[in-house]
Amino acid sequence: MIPTRLIVAFFRDWGFRLDLYLKVNARLGDIPRRWQWITEQLYQSGIGVLHVILLVGTFIGMIAALQAGIALSTVGQQDQIGTFVALGLAREMAPFITAIILAATVGSAYAAELGTMAVSEELEALEVMSIDPLRLLVLPRLVALLVMCPVLTIICNIVGVLGGGFVAQAQYHVSFDLYMELALEALRATGTWIPLPKDIFAGLFKAFVFGAIVTVISCSCGLRTHGGALGVGTATRRAVRDSIIAIIISNYFMTWIIYR
Amino acid sequence: MSSSPIIRFKDVHKSFGSHNILKGLTFDVEKGRTLAIMGPSGTGKSVTLRHIVGLLQPDSGLVEVEGHDMAHIPQAEIAEMRTRMGFVFQSGALINWMTVADNLALPLRENTPLSEDEIARRVSEKLDWVHIADAAHKFPSELSGGMKKRVGLARALINDPDIILYDEPNAGLDPEIATAINRVICELTNNLSVTSIVVEHRIPCVKAVADEVIFLDEGRALLRDTPKNFFSSEHPRLVRFLGDQRDIPTTT
Ligand SMILES: Nc1ncnc2c1ncn2[C@@H]1O[C@H](COP(=O)(O)OP(=O)(O)OP(=O)(O)O)[C@@H](O)[C@H]1O
Numbered sequence: 001m002i003p004t005r006l007i008v009a010f011f012r013d014w015g016f017r018l019d020l021y022l023k024v025n026a027r028l029g030d031i032p033r034r035w036q037w038i039t040e041q042l043y044q045s046g047i048g049v050l051h052v053i054l055l056v057g058t059f060i061g062m063i064a065a066l067q068a069g070i071a072l073s074t075v076g077q078q079d080q081i082g083t084f085v086a087l088g089l090a091r092e093m094a095p096f097i098t099a100i101i102l103a104a105t106v107g108s109a110y111a112a113e114l115g116t117m118a119v120s121e122e123l124e125a126l127e128v129m130s131i132d133p134l135r136l137l138v139l140p141r142l143v144a145l146l147v148m149c150p151v152l153t154i155i156c157n158i159v160g161v162l163g164g165g166f167v168a169q170a171q172y173h174v175s176f177d178l179y180m181e182l183a184l185e186a187l188r189a190t191g192t193w194i195p196l197p198k199d200i201f202a203g204l205f206k207a208f209v210f211g212a213i214v215t216v217i218s219c220s221c222g223l224r225t226h227g228g229a230l231g232v233g234t235a236t237r238r239a240v241r242d243s244i245i246a247i248i249i250s251n252y253f254m255t256w257i258i259y260r
Numbered sequence: 261m262s263s264s265p266i267i268r269f270k271d272v273h274k275s276f277g278s279h280n281i282l283k284g285l286t287f288d289v290e291k292g293r294t295l296a297i298m299g300p301s302g303t304g305k306s307v308t309l310r311h312i313v314g315l316l317q318p319d320s321g322l323v324e325v326e327g328h329d330m331a332h333i334p335q336a337e338i339a340e341m342r343t344r345m346g347f348v349f350q351s352g353a354l355i356n357w358m359t360v361a362d363n364l365a366l367p368l369r370e371n372t373p374l375s376e377d378e379i380a381r382r383v384s385e386k387l388d389w390v391h392i393a394d395a396a397h398k399f400p401s402e403l404s405g406g407m408k409k410r411v412g413l414a415r416a417l418i419n420d421p422d423i424i425l426y427d428e429p430n431a432g433l434d435p436e437i438a439t440a441i442n443r444v445i446c447e448l449t450n451n452l453s454v455t456s457i458v459v460e461h462r463i464p465c466v467k468a469v470a471d472e473v474i475f476l477d478e479g480r481a482l483l484r485d486t487p488k489n490f491f492s493s494e495h496p497r498l499v500r501f502l503g504d505q506r507d508i509p510t511t512t
């Protein structure tokens with residue numbers, strides 16, 4: 001039996017997040033004026049985590065190649081590793097891993113930054129000065145992740161495929177050229193309606209949605225922080241937890257819609 | 261000079277959870293006047309000021325600013341009113357990721373069409389007022405508590421507001437700077453179009469700036485008088501609060 005208090009809190013949280021998302025969307029026209037802060041956020045959320053994406057992306061590709069190789073070599077089909085790695089990365093793993101990394105690094109920073117402002121009366125100071133915190137604080141962060149999540153996903157795709165190629169060659173003696181040929185071949189398949197490589201764009205679409213999810217959840221946790229340093233800790237923890245849950249659940253539904 | 265009150269509290273009650281802070285607070289301030297609020301720590305002086313800018317709403321009773329009921333005022337109108345108000349936060353409340361100069365420039369950049377040159381001019385003027393011009397390019401984390409306080413004051417004044425609320429503007433300042441800040445506040449409060457409320461513990465400061473003083477205790481305005489009468493009042497609660505700082509009445 002879940003107490004009603006928890007149910008009410010759940011809907012209040014998600015209502016606030018949805019409201020925040022709609023309000024920030026209504027302020028997208030403000031982007032040109034915010035260029036200075038957007039570039040700053042782009043730098044922090046992009047360049048700041050690039051090395052993590054490079055490292056993790058490479059190893060994810062290597063793991064995928066290893067697993068695909070184990071399965072495929074039992075039926076003598078190890079030549080196909082490239083197909084599996086490329087599709088697995090583009091469709092699922094690259095956007096997912098990138099979003100999780102962004103939630104844990106950038107999203108937690110968003111929650112902590114805004115949370116600190118909330119508990120040190122800075123948000124109230126903005127309110128008293130008639131300055132809209134959504135324009136000033138949330139909009140640049142949203143734009144940064146909407147751009148950076150797909151960009152980093154592409155980078156993750158590239159290093160993942162390369163890492164997988166290395167494993168395919170070293171462990172399963174598949175020539176790198178053949179591996180790459182099959183990988184690119186698999187990615188070239190276009191969609192029914194859109195004449196673009198479907199799997200790549202499906203992954204990028206997911207990344208775009210994940211970027212919005214991480215920003216909105218992290219910023220709303222930050223904006224609603226109360227209770228001093230402890231509150232900032234709670235807000236950060238909750239931002240990362242809820243972002244990861246939302247990424248996984250929304251991923252299922254997006255996959256279902258795109259590939260059914 | 262009796263004009264209608266700019267700020268009016270009528271039987272305001274406010275509690276946080278089971279904690280009753282304001283219990284029927286009533287007072288008003290007329291245009292161009294300066295009211296000082298004194299009272300023990302934790303009685304709700306800061307809470308009172310927050311009601312005036314609409315950061316808090318009363319549980320019951322009326323808070324009126326320029327004739328508007330602050331609990332039922334449309335969002336657009338309150339935003340407009342706030343551009344004519346200055347609020348000096350007790351903690352300074354500077355935006356920690358912006359330099360001092362950017363902190364001061366922020367309300368101008370966001371809410372006015374002023375050019376960057378004009379903004380820079382106003383920023384340096386206000387920084388001069390509070391004697392902190394050399395800190396313009398520092399971040400708040402690089403400032404001392406007293407310096408943050410002064411930047412907070414400068415920021416509150418950047419719009420040349422009509423209503424200024426000071427939450428302990430002198431706390432944590434050395435006597436020399438406190439005197440200088442007092443002079444700034446005095447000049448502003450002597451300006452007949454500026455209405456001010458000052459929360460202040462230092463008696464010389466109160467005497468210097470205030471037209472009237474109220475004593476806030478137990479959630480009410482226990483006493484209200486001119487500084488001269490206030491500090492020589494025989495009210496037993498006030499006598500206890502002021503202790504040896506009280507003026508001994510010379511008459512009688
Ligand atoms: N947002 C809030 N939530 C819960 N309680 C609060 C809140 N704001 C203030 N209080 C409580 O209200 C009381 C009055 O607080 P306030 O800050 O107004 O005191 P003060 O008179 O300004 O004291 P000081 O001189 O120390 O600044 C305190 O007991 C405080 O705990």
Ligand SMILES: [Mg+2]
Nearest residue numbers: 305306350427
């Ligand atoms: Mg206070």
